[in-house]
Amino acid sequence: MHPFDLKAALLAKHAQHVVLIHFPIALFIAGVAFDFLAQWTKQRILAAAAYCNLLAAAVATVPVLITGILAWQWQLEGQRLKGILLMHLVLGGASSLLIWGVCLIHLRAQRKGGDILPGYRWPIEGLGVALVTLTGHLGGFLSGVNLSN
Amino acid sequence: MRRSVSIAVLVGALAIGIGTIGAGQRNFLASAQQKPETTEVKIDNFSFGPATLTVPAGTTITWTNRDDIPHTVVSTDGVFKSKVLDTDEKFTFTFSKAGTYPYFCSIHPKMTGKVIVQ
Numbered sequence: 001m002h003p004f005d006l007k008a009a010l011l012a013k014h015a016q017h018v019v020l021i022h023f024p025i026a027l028f029i030a031g032v033a034f035d036f037l038a039q040w041t042k043q044r045i046l047a048a049a050a051y052c053n054l055l056a057a058a059v060a061t062v063p064v065l066i067t068g069i070l071a072w073q074w075q076l077e078g079q080r081l082k083g084i085l086l087m088h089l090v091l092g093g094a095s096s097l098l099i100w101g102v103c104l105i106h107l108r109a110q111r112k113g114g115d116i117l118p119g120y121r122w123p124i125e126g127l128g129v130a131l132v133t134l135t136g137h138l139g140g141f142l143s144g145v146n147l148s149n
Numbered sequence: 150m151r152r153s154v155s156i157a158v159l160v161g162a163l164a165i166g167i168g169t170i171g172a173g174q175r176n177f178l179a180s181a182q183q184k185p186e187t188t189e190v191k192i193d194n195f196s197f198g199p200a201t202l203t204v205p206a207g208t209t210i211t212w213t214n215r216d217d218i219p220h221t222v223v224s225t226d227g228v229f230k231s232k233v234l235d236t237d238e239k240f241t242f243t244f245s246k247a248g249t250y251p252y253f254c255s256i257h258p259k260m261t262g263k264v265i266v267q
Contacts, residue, residue: 075255076221076233083235085219142218144195144257 017067018143024064025136027057028099032125035106035117047117051106058103061096068092084138091135098128189213190262192220192234192254197262206266209243220260225251 031053038046072078072089081089102125109117188208191198193215202210212222214234222231222240228250231240244250244266254260 079232081233083219085233142256144218 017064017071018139020060020064020067021136021139024057024060024096024099025132027053027060028102028132029129031057032102032129035121035125039117051110054099054103054106058100061099065092065096084142088135088138088142091131091138095128095131095135098124098131102128191215192222192260195257195260197252197254197260200261201263201265203265203267204244206247207243207245208266209241210264211239211241213237213239219256220254221256222252223255225253 031050034046034050034053038044038050068089072081076085102121105118105121105124109115188204188210190202190210190212192212195216195218197212204210212231212234214220214236217236219233219235221233222229222242224230229242229252233256234240244264247266250264250266252262252264
């Protein structure tokens with residue numbers, strides 16, 4: 001396949017979830033990192049960067065969830081999942097909820113002026129990063145990217 | 150006279166021996182042709198092994214997932230389709246009609262194989 005064959009890339013069965021998943025992972029981890037740096041350096045620009053990244057991460061989870069569920073329904077005909085596939089689905093759902101939760105915390109703070117963010121967001125953001133990492137690891141394992149030939 | 154009888158007996162014995170060996174060989178070849186070479190396909194390291202399998206009609210093939218990752222066995226033409234196979238789970242299908250049956254893993258579409266039924 002040619003690397004710039006857009007038709008083949010966009011219409012490839014089952015490939016979209018694997019491609020799209022990288023966006024919320026990168027945006028969320030970057031958002032949490034910016035939030036930490038903003039707290040540390042007290043710079044508003046970093047807080048704004050954190051807000052934008054976390055909002056974009058939350059939005060990016062929607063197509064990822066849709067394509068993941070579609071892959072399950074179309075490729076596996078909605079079979080009852082077990083093992084790694086079930087774990088990936090549950091952790092993916094939980095990660096999405098945490099991303100949305102973190103985004104809502106920042107959204108509320110932004111509406112109130114943006115200066116006061118609650119301290120309880122740190123364990124939620126930490127748990128979110130851990131779950132996203134674990135889900136991504138399982139996804140990579142399932143897709144075979146870590147295959148050693 | 151005795152010598153010619155001995156020769157005749159020897160020739161007869163040789164003829165029977167050669168005939169028996171020939172018949173045995175024919176039976177052996179026939180039975181070898183009837184039995185498929187292999188009826189098991191192993192799924193390991195993200196590949197089907199052997200990737201191409203030639204069998205006579207009526208053969209039952211068993212796919213066994215020896216990988217740590219779940220896989221499926223899905224016919225490209227929709228002739229057969231397994232459920233998701235976890236490690237050590239099996240899927241069997243009997244090929245009654247001659248033809249070529251390409252298949253793949255629906256979780257990992259790059260994993261492909263082929264069964265040729267003669």
